[in-house]
Amino acid sequence: MSKLEEIHVRIEPFSPASQVPAILTELQTKLDALCKQGVSDSIDLRSLPMFPGDYEQLKAALGYGEIQVRIDAMGPTEIYETALPGIWWIRHQNSENENIAEFIEITALPAILKTANDDIQQSGQQLQRLIDSHTRDTLNDE
Amino acid sequence: MKQNETLADHLQRQGISRRGFLKFCAATASMLALSPNMAGAIADALGKARRPSVIWLSFQECTGCTESLTRSHSPSLESLIFDAISLDYHHTLQACAGHFAEHIREEVIQKHPDEYLIVVDGSIPLKDNGVYSTIAGMSNLDILKETAEHAAAIISVGTCAAFGGIPYANPNPTGAASVMDIIKDKPIVNVPGCPPIPIVITGVLSHYLTFGTLPELDSLKRPLSFYGETIHDRCYRRPFYDQGKFAKSFDDEGARNGWCLYELGCKGPTTHNACATEKWNNGTSFPIESGHPCLGCSEPDFWDAGSFYQALSSSPEELNSAATGGVAAGVIGSAALGLSNKHKQSNTRDKHCKVTSSDIESFSS
Numbered sequence: 371m372s373k374l375e376e377i378h379v380r381i382e383p384f385s386p387a388s389q390v391p392a393i394l395t396e397l398q399t400k401l402d403a404l405c406k407q408g409v410s411d412s413i414d415l416r417s418l419p420m421f422p423g424d425y426e427q428l429k430a431a432l433g434y435g436e437i438q439v440r441i442d443a444m445g446p447t448e449i450y451e452t453a454l455p456g457i458w459w460i461r462h463q464n465s466e467n468e469n470i471a472e473f474i475e476i477t478a479l480p481a482i483l484k485t486a487n488d489d490i491q492q493s494g495q496q497l498q499r500l501i502d503s504h505t506r507d508t509l510n511d512e
Numbered sequence: 513m514k515q516n517e518t519l520a521d522h523l524q525r526q527g528i529s530r531r532g533f534l535k536f537c538a539a540t541a542s543m544l545a546l547s548p549n550m551a552g553a554i555a556d557a558l559g560k561a562r563r564p565s566v567i568w569l570s571f572q573e574c575t576g577c578t579e580s581l582t583r584s585h586s587p588s589l590e591s592l593i594f595d596a597i598s599l600d601y602h603h604t605l606q607a608c609a610g611h612f613a614e615h616i617r618e619e620v621i622q623k624h625p626d627e628y629l630i631v632v633d634g635s636i637p638l639k640d641n642g643v644y645s646t647i648a649g650m651s652n653l654d655i656l657k658e659t660a661e662h663a664a665a666i667i668s669v670g671t672c673a674a675f676g677g678i679p680y681a682n683p684n685p686t687g688a689a690s691v692m693d694i695i696k697d698k699p700i701v702n703v704p705g706c707p708p709i710p711i712v713i714t715g716v717l718s719h720y721l722t723f724g725t726l727p728e729l730d731s732l733k734r735p736l737s738f739y740g741e742t743i744h745d746r747c748y749r750r751p752f753y754d755q756g757k758f759a760k761s762f763d764d765e766g767a768r769n770g771w772c773l774y775e776l777g778c779k780g781p782t783t784h785n786a787c788a789t790e791k792w793n794n795g796t797s798f799p800i801e802s803g804h805p806c807l808g809c810s811e812p813d814f815w816d817a818g819s820f821y822q823a824l825s826s827s828p829e830e831l832n833s834a835a836t837g838g839v840a841a842g843v844i845g846s847a848a849l850g851l852s853n854k855h856k857q858s859n860t861r862d863k864h865c866k867v868t869s870s871d872i873e874s875f876s877s
Contacts, residue, residue: 412548414541417789419748422770422801443532462535468794471539473548481552482538486530 389420390427397457400476404456410477432457432474439483445470449480518560522596533559540722543715543790545737554722561596561721565620565628567659568602571652572645572679572688573634577670578604580707581714596721597629603647614648617659625662629720631713632656632691635672635679639687656694665699665726666691667716671809674702674733681815692733701726702733706809709790712738732812734784743780743806746788749773762803773800777821779808 393413400411415425433453441447445464452459458480462471485493528536537558538551546554570578582605599605601617608616620628634652637644642651650658660666668691671677679688692700701716716735719727727735744750752758752772759766759773774781780788783806787798799806805821808814 410549414548416542416795417545419746419750419788421748421751424748441531441535443529443535447531447535462539471535471542473538473542475548482531482534489530 389424393428401456404476412473412475415472518562540718543711544719557722563596563598565598565600565624566631567600567617567620567628568631570603571634571636573672575604576707577633581710597717621662627664630659630663630666631669632673633669635676635688635690636694637686638689644686660695660698663698668700668702669713670708671704671706674704675812678815699726700733704810705785709786711790712786738786739784743783743785743788747780747800749800767803773805775823776805777823778805780806783808783811785810
């Protein structure tokens with residue numbers, strides 16, 4: 371047995387100290403702000419003092435929606451839209467698959483998914499180099 | 513990383529993408545207790561940051577603080593931040609020794625006056641002209657004073673450097689003192705803990721890199737983002753405390769149900785630290801989660817504040833009302849609670865009682 375996840379822990383179905391109802395209420399307030407004022411927001415899950423089992427219960431309560439994305443940048447990042455559109459679950463891990471940050475984002479699209487302008491420009495230059503190299507190869511063949 | 517390179521250039525050269533960098537910044541925002549929405553602003557600032565020189569001075573210490581920092585897995589936030597500074601002098605980590613090592617320290621002082629940072633771990637012995645700890649023929653006191661003279665700021669890492677720690681404990685045979693007892697004219701940040709959480713050490717460094725300033729501090733010079741609240745305030749067992757449900761021994765029903773450890777000596781109500789949220793061993797857990805009371809290692813005089821297994825001298829209700837008053841009255845209230853806690857600690861110290869193995873066994877009987 372090499373990893374903590376391999377030790378099976380029984381999660382109590384309900385704890386009198388559960389923070390889940392409070393988090394759901396906070397999500398409702400933030401979703402309302404997104405809807406009416408277009409303001410995106412997020413909740414940093416690491417900063418919340420959650421009781422063992424709260425995390426699993428929150429995840430189960432929000433469920434899974436239509437979109438699931440995986441980013442490979444300095445380790446995996448898993449993003450999915452929950453069953454409640456506009457509420458995204460984002461988990462950043464390092465290359466050893468350890469969590470380094472975890473958020474719930476209340477937004478139309480998480481910022482990390484958008485391609486940055488600088489990257490688009492670099493992409494254009496890279497494409498030009500590819501075209502030049504192909505043109506050279508074709509000329510040489512002739 | 514090259515001396516004049518920015519962090520963004522350095523990461524790009526290492527093949528780290530913009531998304532990777534943004535992810536790193538989101539984690540940094542989380543670490544600094546800033547809004548996750550600040551990730552973009554942090555990316556802008558950190559991308560332009562240039563690496564400062566850092567001199568790490570180890571005095572009367574056990575190397576636990578360095579162990580805490582270097583045991584983090586890689587690549588982690590900690591390793592990335594350490595890539596972003598130029599760690600020019602560190603006894604445990606540097607390859608060179610003797611005159612060469614000391615020459616590097618002198619060179620940093622000459623080449624980067626008022627720009628370099630000092631990190632200190634360990635307390636400084638003052639008794640008998642500081643003869644109890646010397647390096648390269650110089651007392652710790654002389655090295656600290658000489659290095660601090662042209663430093664931009666000092667970060668005291670660990671309870672020994674911040675408050676004297678274990679060397680300072682009664683009867684303090686070496687006359688150990690903290691950095692802030694000696695250096696009065698430089699900005700000092702205390703990062704106490706025995707050892708401190710690694711991410712708290714790098715959090716202060718990343719704040720300096722990101723904003724070019726030191727973080728906001730409490731009355732004991734600790735960064736508020738990590739030490740602004742007590743372990744008790746952020747403890748997941750807090751609801752049990754509020755409900756009056758306490759474990760009375762280490763193997764009773766309360767202990768098995770994960771109830772509050774206050775009556776088993778938990779110092780969480782008077783201890784300011786981030787263990788309850790940042791946790792240990794790469795975010796696995798913290799002592800209370802493993803069923804052990806908090807020892808209060810990030811507070812001054814923790815070693816002399818009575819048995820680790822004796823409940824705090826105030827009743828939960830008294831502490832609760834003092835804490836509520838503190839919240840209501842803001843910073844002044846918190847300071848008053850801090851003073852009151854200090855007073856209680858000092859009372860307990862006067863009645864200093866040692867714990868024996870049979871005392872500990874009695875909790876499990």
